[in-house]
Amino acid sequence: AKFALPYISPGVLPLHAVVAASSAAAGALCMSPFASLIHDFLDVDFTPWMAAQQSGAFQEGWSQVSQKARPRELAKEQVRGVIDGGYTDNTAIAHLVANGATKVVSFLDVGEKDYSKSFAKLFDQGNTVNGLSGGGNSRWGVPFLAFPIFAENATLIKEEFLNLPKVYxxxxxxxxxxxxxxxxxxxxxxxxxxxxAGRKVAIHVVSVSSLVWVNTLNEFTEYSEFVAEITNALSAPANADLVRTELLEPMLS
Incomplete structure (x- = not known):
């Protein structure tokens, strides 16, 4: 299909454009009638655009948008914004399951929180239609979508998540x-x-909560100590049985 052309030969895509798309955390501003004013004020575009062609996909997409092509022309070239995956599935679990995985090892960085909201969004929240819920999951007109792929209740899954064994x-x-x-x-x-519907999936969770983030330069050096703490915790004799039964054996079985 024409839509898939840019993805057939990823090696021909410019690296800087791919990196920009993968980390386009502000990319959804283009969907907000309020926040999109920032684009006009700063004369910048936080959204990488891609057209449906095997080479020059990013260049053509940007050209169409910057020249304010008509909607008919954008549709003809199948121009789409390619932005941070956090707006749909921030865990990548849905993509694995959609491709047939029945066992998934999920490494989750939950920041200072105790559980992953992105993980919970994969489960039944009771009132989600086409990714949007009645609870109001948008900020300044930017939608944060939820696409449940599992039947279990999200609140109950959150409780199970919070009760997972913790290493010493x-x-x-x-x-x-x-x-x-x-x-x-x-x-x-x-x-x-x-x-x-109907497939059983085992999700082996490794959830890390930390006091390190990426909003200051100091934290780049703190990460080395943080990684050492994770390594020490997983290799500590006091955690050997837990790590073997809850992590290594499920991963290797």
Missing amino acids: HPGSKYLKHLSIGTLHATTVDNKWMGTT
Whole structure:
């Protein structure tokens, strides 16, 4: 199909454009009637644009948008904004399951929180239609979508998540807690993510909560200590049985 042409030969895509798309955290501003005013004021565009062609996809997409092509022309070239995956599935679990995976190892960085909201969005929230819920999941007109692919109730899954076993890590400076364990889920039909109902999926979770983020330069050096704390926690004799039964054996089975 024409739409898939840019993805057939990813090696021909310019690296800087691919990196820009993968980290376009502000890319959805183009969908907001309010925040998009920032584009006009600063004369910048936070959204990488791609057209449906095998080479020059980013160049053509940007050219069409910057020249304010008519909607008919944009549709003809199948121009689309390619932005941060956090707006749809920030875990990549849905993509794996849609491609047939029944066992998934999910490494989750939950920041200073105790659980992953992105993980919970993959489960039934009761009132989600086409990615939008009645609870109001948008900010300044920018939608944060949820595409449930599992039948289990999101609130109950959150409780299971919070009750996952935690490794022992005394004296850690940056590691808040590290949870490991397995959650079981059953797929539902989701045309947006490409899942079909009735498949059983085992999700082996490694959830890391820390006091390190990426908003200051100091934290780049702090990450080395943080990684060492994770390594020490997973290799500590006190955690050997837990790591073996909840992480290594499920991963290798």
